[in-house]
Amino acid sequence: MTIANTPEPPYYAVIFSSLRTDGDNGYGAMAERMDALAAQQPGYLGVESAREGLGITVSYWRDLASIRAWKANAEHLVAQQTGRSTWYTDYKTRICKVERDYGLDDAFASRTE
């Protein structure tokens, strides 16, 4: 997985932090399917994900309407329900507006502000 190639801010981020239950219980296949499905949604800008005990998945979106539509997607609703009942012992979803960003190439700007 690489760093998402997002456009100039403003755009939106959904930070999904989670702790898993033991065992796969269909989680791996669902996660793969949700990644593919999310990428087809209008307003999708990219995703970044890592798990090391705690899992953090950040998906990036053009606007709040795109996030709302993805949250209400029928297949995604089933995954959310199974997440609550089966896959996660705890999670937190944070809806954020990305106001600015900078990277390694912007080091000079970052260093002098």
Next chain:
Amino acid sequence: MTIANTPEPPYYAVIFSSLRTDGDNGYGAMAERMDALAAQQPGYLGVESAREGLGITVSYWRDLASIRAWKANAEHLVAQQTGRSTWYTDYKTRICKVERDYGLDDAFASRTE
């Protein structure tokens, strides 16, 4: 690592996504020191971190002023500089305003909105 126990929104998140160079090169000790130092800063609300190839660290802050002050911290500036020169092949920092959040306990609200 657990899910950060953040207050009611609005608050701020700094999403730091990175890819590491090979070898430790003092990274582990610095990361530990920066975690401890960040936690002492005014406006610090918590941190979540995971690396699986891609590393994602999300720190949470009361406001933009707190983020700015932490970014300008002298010891942190040295770490940022060494990150650019030695530890990271690529990174992206995103400054975000958390507008809303919900967790497993808010499932009913989340399901019906």
